[in-house]
Amino acid sequence: MTVNKMLTDFSKLDTTGLPSPAFIVDEVAIEENLKQLAEVGQRSGAKILAALKAFSLWPLGELTAQYLDGICASGIHEARLGKDHYCSGDKPAEVHVYSAAFSDADLTQLLDIADHIVFNSLSQWQRFEAKLIEAKQKRPNLQFGLRINPEHSEGDVDIYDPCAPGSRLGIPLASFDPAIVSSAIESGLLTGLHFHTLCEQDFAPLARTLDVVEKNFGQWLPLLKWINFGGGHHISRGDYQRDALVDRIKAIRETYSLEVYLEPGEAVAIGSGVLSAQVLDIGFNQLPQAILDSSATCHMPDTLEMPYRADILGAGEANEKKHTYRLGGLTCLAGDVMGDYSFDAPLEVGQQLLFLDMSHYTMVKTSTFNGCQLPALVVWNSKTNERRILKEFGYSDFKQRLG
Numbered sequence: 149m150t151v152n153k154m155l156t157d158f159s160k161l162d163t164t165g166l167p168s169p170a171f172i173v174d175e176v177a178i179e180e181n182l183k184q185l186a187e188v189g190q191r192s193g194a195k196i197l198a199a200l201k202a203f204s205l206w207p208l209g210e211l212t213a214q215y216l217d218g219i220c221a222s223g224i225h226e227a228r229l230g231k232d233h234y235c236s237g238d239k240p241a242e243v244h245v246y247s248a249a250f251s252d253a254d255l256t257q258l259l260d261i262a263d264h265i266v267f268n269s270l271s272q273w274q275r276f277e278a279k280l281i282e283a284k285q286k287r288p289n290l291q292f293g294l295r296i297n298p299e300h301s302e303g304d305v306d307i308y309d310p311c312a313p314g315s316r317l318g319i320p321l322a323s324f325d326p327a328i329v330s331s332a333i334e335s336g337l338l339t340g341l342h343f344h345t346l347c348e349q350d351f352a353p354l355a356r357t358l359d360v361v362e363k364n365f366g367q368w369l370p371l372l373k374w375i376n377f378g379g380g381h382h383i384s385r386g387d388y389q390r391d392a393l394v395d396r397i398k399a400i401r402e403t404y405s406l407e408v409y410l411e412p413g414e415a416v417a418i419g420s421g422v423l424s425a426q427v428l429d430i431g432f433n434q435l436p437q438a439i440l441d442s443s444a445t446c447h448m449p450d451t452l453e454m455p456y457r458a459d460i461l462g463a464g465e466a467n468e469k470k471h472t473y474r475l476g477g478l479t480c481l482a483g484d485v486m487g488d489y490s491f492d493a494p495l496e497v498g499q500q501l502l503f504l505d506m507s508h509y510t511m512v513k514t515s516t517f518n519g520c521q522l523p524a525l526v527v528w529n530s531k532t533n534e535r536r537i538l539k540e541f542g543y544s545d546f547k548q549r550l551g
Contacts, residue, residue: 473495
């Protein structure tokens with residue numbers, strides 16, 4: 149995972165009186181990211197959607213709607229959240245939905261609220277074709293698409309590579325049946341294609357992917373209305389090649405007369421938030437150990453899945469500074485360990501540590517394994533220093549998940 153420079157100086161954040169653990173998001177940094185994304189949309193003519201799978205702190209939905217063109221969802225719940233909280237106001241906003249597979253019940257609901265629905269396979273397309281025809285008669289502006297698999301890997305980690313060999317995500321060229329696709333396009337039912345190959349990457353991997361898409365699927369593009377480049381674009385990162393992205397989007401739009409969509413998720417929240425955790429105990433087993441009121445497996449599972457080492461404000465690598473500790477979580481999982489970190493001064497029980505860049509994906513993946521307390525949700529304004537506690541979680545939240 150790429151560690152990004154924080155947009156906000158979180159050393160200025162006073163955690164006194166705030167619950168622990170807590171996710172703390174700077175709304176100023178979120179808005180700065182949104183401005184960068186909106187600028188790319190304005191310059192290129194593309195429509196930019198916020199991927200709720202990466203960051204769905206819906207109290208900031210109205211702010212997001214001021215800058216972006218809508219949201220993309222992975223299913224009915226995210227779609228409903230997007231419709232309720234990200235599509236309000238005077239600016240038109242779109243709800244796009246893709247899922248590896250739709251149930252009949254979920255698709256029935258989605259046909260009433262989504263603007264674009266993308267199918268992962270031709271078999272699902274054929275299964276629901278009659279339902280799609282009926283829905284489009286009621287809502288003529290409703291658009292349907294197919295996700296293609298370019299079979300071009302740009303990721304370094306298999307678990308996050310949609311184009312890994314044997315991937316279930318998207319239709320490979322060999323399965324892209326020309327007869328079915330032609331019929332769907334001619335009927336006006338199929339109007340676009342979607343692909344997604346990136347994970348926290350800059351423009352060059354997208355450019356290479358587009359070369360493959362144009363080579364293998366280019367014959368279909370002039371017959372369609374739109375193409376969706378999916379997510380994984382780190383557009384708001386400081387070193388992203390935004391000019392090159394704008395030029396390539398313009399070229400695609402002009403060459404094929406297509407509407408272009410992008411679905412950044414992390415780019416909405418890069419460098420905007422922290423996970424605040426408190427030291428509960430300090431022990432020793434071959435090296436000093438510190439137990440926190442947080443958990444890697446419950447609160448930041450990507451650190452174990454990818455894996456990667458999250459930065460901590462003021463901390464260094466093991467043995468870089470004078471005092472090194474292995475930081476561990478509350479659960480019984482032996483591997484519930486954040487890593488080895490060094491500090492200028494000894495840690496103390498009650499001390500708060502700030503794990504950096506914890507807004508995107510981390511917040512949406514939390515669990516209550518072992519009955520672990522979910523982090524509170526806090527919005528901070530780094531300009532005014534205002535802090536708003538949005539929600540604290542307790543026993544009822546744990547209990548209601550299983551009965």
